Amino acid sequence: xxxxxxxxxxxxxxxxxxxxxxxxxxxxxxxxxxxxxxxxxxxxxxxxxxxxxxxxxxxxxxxxxxxxxxxxxxxxxxxxxxxxxxxxxxxxxxxxxxxxxxxxxxxxxxxxxxxxxxxxxxxxxxxxxxxxxxxxxxxxxxxxxxxxxxxxxxxxxxxxxxxxxxxxxxxxxxxxxxxxxxxxxxxxxxxxxxxxxxxxxxxxxxxxxxxxxxxxxxxxxxxxxxxxxxxxxxxxxxxxxxxxxxxxxxxxxxxxxxxxxxxxxxxx
Numbered sequence: 001x002x003x004x005x006x007x008x009x010x011x012x013x014x015x016x017x018x019x020x021x022x023x024x025x026x027x028x029x030x031x032x033x034x035x036x037x038x039x040x041x042x043x044x045x046x047x048x049x050x051x052x053x054x055x056x057x058x059x060x061x062x063x064x065x066x067x068x069x070x071x072x073x074x075x076x077x078x079x080x081x082x083x084x085x086x087x088x089x090x091x092x093x094x095x096x097x098x099x100x101x102x103x104x105x106x107x108x109x110x111x112x113x114x115x116x117x118x119x120x121x122x123x124x125x126x127x128x129x130x131x132x133x134x135x136x137x138x139x140x141x142x143x144x145x146x147x148x149x150x151x152x153x154x155x156x157x158x159x160x161x162x163x164x165x166x167x168x169x170x171x172x173x174x175x176x177x178x179x180x181x182x183x184x185x186x187x188x189x190x191x192x193x194x195x196x197x198x199x200x201x202x203x204x205x206x207x208x209x210x211x212x213x214x215x216x217x218x219x220x221x222x223x224x225x226x227x228x229x230x231x232x233x234x235x236x237x238x239x240x241x242x243x244x245x246x247x248x249x250x251x252x253x254x255x256x257x258x259x260x261x262x263x264x265x266x267x268x
Contacts, residue, residue, distance in 0.1 A: 001075045002039035009037040011061050026056040033057065047076070191223040191262050192242040193231065199239050202232040230261040
């Protein structure tokens with residue numbers, strides 16, 4: 001490294017260039033430039049930066065940058081590499097060793113905890129105690145419909161008595177009872193429209209003029225008439241209808257306009 005420094009200094013002095021002038025052109029401090037010429041590698045940054053300094057130094061003197069870098073690499077190889085790079089590598093090895101020791105210690109502690117801590121054995125009784133109760137899909141659907149309509153067993157809903165609320169039993173086609181709100185067995189036609197997403201409907205009760213209703217997601221709109229309820233729904237997939245103890249949904253594809261009446265056409 002000292003020979004490389006002498007080579008650089010001799011070329012600089014031969015051309016009458018000062019270290020301060022090189023500093024102004026290359027933005028390399030005089031301290032680092034002097035360390036290059038004196039072979040004081042321990043004062044230089046890591047090897048990558050030192051190589052960059054040498055290339056800029058060589059260009060300022062009109063020397064071949066690659067030749068200067070080759071001289072530096074050859075000298076560094078003979079001297080065992082850049083001292084700062086060796087210290088960084090040593091620190092890296094130490095960190096990796098510490099991580100391995102920490103991981104092994106945690107593993108040992110975990111095994112000791114499992115083997116020595118009382119009560120960690122999962123007995124058959126404990127397993128049974130944490131199992132979730134099984135509920136059929138049929139019961140879940142029925143409970144969801146009751147909650148959506150405010151039907152709680154033994155508690156009167158907004159549109160029916162306590163006896164009506166507790167009388168609903170699921171039929172073969174997914175109905176939740178003949179006496180739930182929306183039933184046609186009360187002497188009038190009762191329909192409930194529930195919005196699964198923002199929806200717009202037009203309602204006609206008996207022979208009265210129709211009216212429009214905009215529903216937000218989750219809203220329910222009750223419709224009651226003496227003989228017939230007619231609905232025009234802008235998006236048949238966006239609503240659910242309760243009538244006569246049955247649930248009507250998926251009335252059309254997304255965006256389909258649906259016309260439907262209750263009682264259904266042809267019903268007695």
